[in-house]
Amino acid sequence: MAKKKGFIENLGKIYGFYTVGFLVFVVIMAVLEQIGVPNKVIGYLFIAMTICIYAVIGVLARTAQVSQYYVAGREVPPVFNGMATAADWMSGASFVGMAGSLYILGYDGLAFVVGWTGGYVLVAILLAPYLRKFGAYTVPDFLGSRYGGNVARLIGIVILFCCSFTYVTAQTYATGIITSRFLQIPFEWAVFIGLTGILVCSMLGGMRGVTWTQVAQYIVLIVAYMVPVIILSFQVTGVPIPQLMYGGVLSKITALEQSIGVSKLTVEPFTHYNPLNFFGLIVCLMLGTASLPHILMRFFTTPSVRSARLSVGWALLFIFFLYFTAPAYATFAKYEIYANVIGSQITELPEWVNLWSNVGLLSVADGNGDGILQLAELKINRDIVVLATPEIAGLPYVISGLVAAGGLSAALSTADGLLLAIANAFSHDVYYRMVNPKADAESRLIVARILLVVIAFGAAMLARTKPADILSMVAWAFSIAASGLFPALVLGIWWKRANTAGAISGMLVGFGVCLWYLVGTRYGGMDLIFGIGNISAGLFGIPAAFITMIVVSLATKAPSSDMQRFIDELRVPRGKSLAQNR
């Protein structure tokens, strides 16, 4: 016990040393590159280092205690929980894809930036402190207690599984892509290396292992994201503060775009989404953020209600560092391409153009046959903007390796969190709460670990088939979570009159309507209603769920006086947690 206390108190020092060690590693790699070590070896070392560090932390953090396994012993200080949440939140998509979306969508892509940050305000004021006070191990556990019974719990688990499993498959896929590119092995095997990376962090230590790994992963991913943009900013503007300097570059881009005659200017709003879809997307992403179980469960690990609130602030601050850099990343990448690539002879294009078009992520076609590359003749996949920018700008290979390590960390950390959310819902809510309430700690942890491996293996096998549909379904997770879970969670805390019948019908209707619109518009040939895009299906599901839940609650009996007292207790920070956990 004394030793563990020492660990929490020395966190700053431990992660300080870790950060310095990581930077030294990067410098050594840079030196190795300069003295002629081949790129392939440097790629190997970066991937190996990344997975090794996480494996070591995962082993050190192994535990046999239930509360350590499920909620990291509830002793994670707010700042560190903030870092872990940031890594948990920022997936392969945020790291690799977001700047690419901004590159392609311009202003309209900022709906993702606003939507994926503003949701944390809702988490902080509406949910996190109260869920922490309740003291559950999982989100369905809260639903089960508040809406007395296993029906609400089970529906919660189904919704959780739907939004988390597609998401974890996509993360496994991303780890496979990065690993296969930098280890130069077939994707089908690279997926399993990614899987090993995911399992070593989470299997032995559960939430405890994942928490301390995620902090380490955050440090790697934020350094990896910042370094190339800082160098680019210095090269282009002479000042190494990209977030401040890209405004000027933006106006140069606008001038260039006007001179080439681009129809959709980067800074011009509502060129890809109309205002209804722009704001609709923001709503769905925000409410979805506030209902994703793998995010909410991070706030179960803080020592108190007050620190749960505070840690949402820290989480958003750490997320902000990456999100306010992403538009800068996109802008500098665009500037490099406009200034140095467009207008050059097609026969004299740089090497990276060939490399990426060989993989099929970029294409050049001389449409008008003049031998000069026009903007319209260059098609670039959004996923390569971040990965290829170091090469586009002619930076050394060590920067590419660093970016790969960052992307791998982002995907691994999110996969860890998601996997734990799914496996814990099954082991705690299904096995312990519903199947065998008398199970002892040991068998509960064995079941939890078996489920973790089974689900991880399932996700890897699915990712291995490169399921295009699953990957594009990730964006659905937000609408599904928002429609299915948000009303039941928020009203459960903020409206005493909300009862079991209301919650159950609300969750079912919200989930059903959302799924109907998603599947109908994508596979059923259904027309879009009011032109609202597939990705914003929550615009139908969320109001449907709220209305159903309120109407049905009012039409049926008010919750018992015991339940009223339970809600009063939930709203007061002081006092014991309410869930009966051993």
Add this chain to the structure above:
Amino acid sequence: MAKNKNEQHWAKTRTLMLIVLSIWAFFSFFIHAFVRHLNEISFLGFPFGFYMASQGALVAFVVLIFWYSNRQGKIDKEFDFHEKSESK
């Protein structure tokens, strides 16, 4: 007006929640509805509407959460509902 302590505490908490939600809505939706007009203003070299969506709103969200956290802590203390055990 003889409300009990829990009700008073919750009334204040709810008022704070509504204030925070209005500020949140302002930076999430309201301000971006005027992006075209705001873009005519230049701010640090950015068109102001673009700046608000790419940085301004985000800064506001971060500050808002810390401010809320502090205010709510004061409300809890006022009613003696805060957690004592924690030193920080």
